[in-house]
Amino acid sequence: MSEAQSLVEMTFELNGAPVAATVEPQTPLIDLLRERFGLTGTKRSCDVQVCGACTVLLDGAPVSSCTVPAFEARGREVLTVEGFAAGEDASPLIEAFVNNAAFQCGFCTPGMLLAAKSLLDADPAPSEETIKDYMRGNVCRCTGYKKIVEAVHEAAEASR
Amino acid sequence: MKPFRLHEPTTVQEAASALADAGGGAALYAGGTELLLAMKSGLLAYDTLINVKSIPGLDSVSADGDGVVIGASATHSAVEHDPLVRERLPLLSEVEHGVANLRVRNVGTLAGNLCFAEPHSDPATLLLVYEAELDIAGPSGARRIAAGDLQTGSYETSLGPDELLTAVRVPVFPAGVRAAYSKFGYHHRPTLGIAAALAVEDGVVADARLALGCVSPVARRLSRSEDVLRGERVDALAEGASVLREAARLASEDADAVEDMHGGVDYKEHLVRVFLERTVLRALARNGGGDV
Numbered sequence: 382m383s384e385a386q387s388l389v390e391m392t393f394e395l396n397g398a399p400v401a402a403t404v405e406p407q408t409p410l411i412d413l414l415r416e417r418f419g420l421t422g423t424k425r426s427c428d429v430q431v432c433g434a435c436t437v438l439l440d441g442a443p444v445s446s447c448t449v450p451a452f453e454a455r456g457r458e459v460l461t462v463e464g465f466a467a468g469e470d471a472s473p474l475i476e477a478f479v480n481n482a483a484f485q486c487g488f489c490t491p492g493m494l495l496a497a498k499s500l501l502d503a504d505p506a507p508s509e510e511t512i513k514d515y516m517r518g519n520v521c522r523c524t525g526y527k528k529i530v531e532a533v534h535e536a537a538e539a540s541r
Numbered sequence: 542m543k544p545f546r547l548h549e550p551t552t553v554q555e556a557a558s559a560l561a562d563a564g565g566g567a568a569l570y571a572g573g574t575e576l577l578l579a580m581k582s583g584l585l586a587y588d589t590l591i592n593v594k595s596i597p598g599l600d601s602v603s604a605d606g607d608g609v610v611i612g613a614s615a616t617h618s619a620v621e622h623d624p625l626v627r628e629r630l631p632l633l634s635e636v637e638h639g640v641a642n643l644r645v646r647n648v649g650t651l652a653g654n655l656c657f658a659e660p661h662s663d664p665a666t667l668l669l670v671y672e673a674e675l676d677i678a679g680p681s682g683a684r685r686i687a688a689g690d691l692q693t694g695s696y697e698t699s700l701g702p703d704e705l706l707t708a709v710r711v712p713v714f715p716a717g718v719r720a721a722y723s724k725f726g727y728h729h730r731p732t733l734g735i736a737a738a739l740a741v742e743d744g745v746v747a748d749a750r751l752a753l754g755c756v757s758p759v760a761r762r763l764s765r766s767e768d769v770l771r772g773e774r775v776d777a778l779a780e781g782a783s784v785l786r787e788a789a790r791l792a793s794e795d796a797d798a799v800e801d802m803h804g805g806v807d808y809k810e811h812l813v814r815v816f817l818e819r820t821v822l823r824a825l826a827r828n829g830g831g832d833v
Contacts, residue, residue, distance in 0.1 A: 383555070385546035385589045406547035406590065407580075429578050430645055431729055442618070445644045448577050452547065496643070518642025 391455040396420075396464025404451040411435050411446035413454075414461055422462035422491045433519030436492035437461050443499050462491035465498055473539040474498060474532070483532035485523035492519050497533045506537055542577075543586045549595035553678045553707055559591050561680055561703035567591055569705055571614050572649035574641070575657040593705065602626060608712035613705070617646035617654070629713045632720050632736075636667045639724060652706045658692045661730035661803075665692060666754025667722055669762055670738040673711045679704035695758040715748070717741050721824035723816045724755075731755045732803040733812045737824040739770065746773045751788075751817070756798040756809040765791040766817065775825055785821060789814040 392401045395418060404413055414420045414437065423446055426434035430445035437446045438460040439453065465471050474497055477483070484490045493516070500507055500515045507515065512533045513526075521529060548567065550556040560567055568576060570590035579585040593599055593614050600614040602623045609625050620626055621637035640646055640654070640663055654664055655675070665688075673688040680703055688709070691698050700706065714720060718740045726732030734755045740748035749770040754760030766788040773784050798809035 383549055383551065383595075385548040385559075387544070387546045389547060405544055407542045407544050428581070430574060431642070433642070433644065436644060439647075442647045443644045444648050448574065448581070449648055450573065450577070515643065518644060 389452040389455070391452060393454040393456060394458040395454075396459070396461060396467070402451070406450060406452055408451045409447055410437065410439075410444075410449045410451045410454060410459070413451040414446060414459070420461045420463050422466075424488055424491060426488065427520075431518075431520070432489070433492040433496060434489050436495045436519065438465075438495055438499055441499060441502060443496050460495065462494055465495060470498070470501075470540070474501070474536040477532040477536035477539065478529075481528045481532040481535060483524060483528040484521075489519060489521045489523075493521065493529055497536065500533065501537055501540065505540060507533070509534065542581050543583075545580075545587055546589045548589050548591045550591060550593075551596060553596060553599075553705065554680070556591050556593060556596060556705055557678055557680050557703050559589070560705065563589055563591075565702060569593055569653075569656070571653040572616060572645075573653075574645050574649035575653065575659060599707065605710055606712075608710060611651055611709040611711065613652035613707050613709075614650055615652070616648060616650050617641075618643075620651050621646065630671070630711055632722060633664075633667060633671065633711060636663050636722050639663060641729070652709055655688070655691055655709070656698060656700065656706050658694075658696050658698050659730070660695050660758045660760075661726075661732070661734075661755040662760070663722070663724055663731060663734050663754070666734040666752050666760040667736045668709070668711065669752035669754075669760055670720065670736040670750040671711050671714070672750070673709055675706055676708040676710065677704050678707045683707075685710075689760075689762065692759045714738055715740055717747070719824045719827050721820050721827060723820040723823065725812060725816060726755075726803060728803060733809065733816055734760070735813070735816045735820045737817075737820045739821065739824050741775055741825070744775050746770050746775060746778075751792070751821075753792060753796055753813060753817075755803075756796050756813060758799065761795070761797075763788075763792045763795055763817075765795055770821065778821065778825060780818070780822060785818045788821070789817040792817045 390403045424434040426432045428447045435447040567589040568587045599612045601612045617637045627634045668688040720738040722736045724731040724734045736752040738750040749767040751763040769788040793810040793813040798806045
């Protein structure tokens with residue numbers, strides 16, 4: 382019979398490197414990333430899993446770090462925009478976002494990039510419809526989305 | 542958020558015992574996509590969360606005769622992409638794809654969605670036409686109920702304080718069934734959901750299952766509308782057909798629509814009439830699977 386814990390000791394892989402942390406169960410993943418590890422590329426915006434600004438990849442799948450508890454990262458891989466930008470597959474997406482002016486204020490961009498990466502990992506040649514469907518949970522208040530969709534499409538073409 | 546402790550049982554019995562021991566001070570945690578938002582806002586507070594994901598095997602999706610058994614910690618995404626679900630329950634896969642957004646689907650669970658009993662739930666509505674059943678476990682043993690017997694009100698279920706939902710059993714539709722699900726709304730959650738599953742034999746609607754959700758606290762079958770459609774010739778069921786209008790009218794009468802942030806009663810009853818007709822026609826235009 383296990384006991385209820387008020388602290389969770391854990392190790393996980395953060396942007397490709399093994400790390401350790403002790404967290405309180407109620408600590409959301411975004412607080413661990415921003416405050417403990419200084420990874421402030423992950424943005425808190427709506428705080429209710431609607432906007433996607435806080436998107437990180439957990440074992441390659443987008444999740445809302447504003448609400449997912451930090452302990453859920455135990456033994457798993459977390460990728461933030463910092464780790465993504467340092468990776469080999471980042472440049473086509475980043476260049477496509479710049480070429481297409483797919484951001485203005487930039488607050489949604491870390492989440493957009495990570496959502497787009499996970500899409501292209503699963504589907505290297507997505508249709509426009511697929512891009513819109515996959516990215517519809519990531520909100521941008523500046524661009525009207527057209528440029529973001531075009532950037533993801535261009536990055537997919539450039540990666541082929 | 543108020544601090545809580547994390548209990549990680551390894552068996553269903555241990556989880557049920559922990560619930561019983563806590564006497565209301567504990568809640569089950571699976572995806573947390575709804576629970577943690579309520580806790581962050583201060584609407585709910587628990588001393589302990591009991592993590593059902595620590596119970597091995599509870600996330601399995603497996604065959605059960607012709608149907609599928611979905612474990613309590615299977616996420617919406619896992620259900621959506623499961624090969625067995627796609628093959629046997631294509632409409633469930635499609636409806637799961639439409640739940641919330643990708644990040645929520647990657648974390649939130651089907652069973653958690655049902656147990657949280659938020660009135661605006663696509664799966665809770667759809668499972669009524671599948672005539673799904675739910676496995677429930679407690680300290681005194683297991684029981685099985687119809688999916689429609691779980692939710693009793695807004696955020697209220699028939700689960701005992703020491704009981705947990707362990708699996709969702711979804712049978713395939715009978716042969717010849719054509720089915721569709723419609724949702725409508727401008728908010729994060731749907732304002733209306735309607736499911737239609739119509740068995741067609743020799744050009745006649747041999748059986749009809751219709752379910753309505755989101756416009757009232759609890760999703761329901763629309764038995765009077767079902768009765769109206771049974772026995773009708775499919776080729777007579779065109780847009781505006783009087784029998785369809787009658788089914789739609791009865792549905793809006795039986796909706797018990799309530800006013801909330803999604804709109805007033807008249808508005809919702811109008812939506813019910815429009816979407817009941819559309820959903821029946823979309824179901825009949827298809828061969829069993831189809832779009833949402």
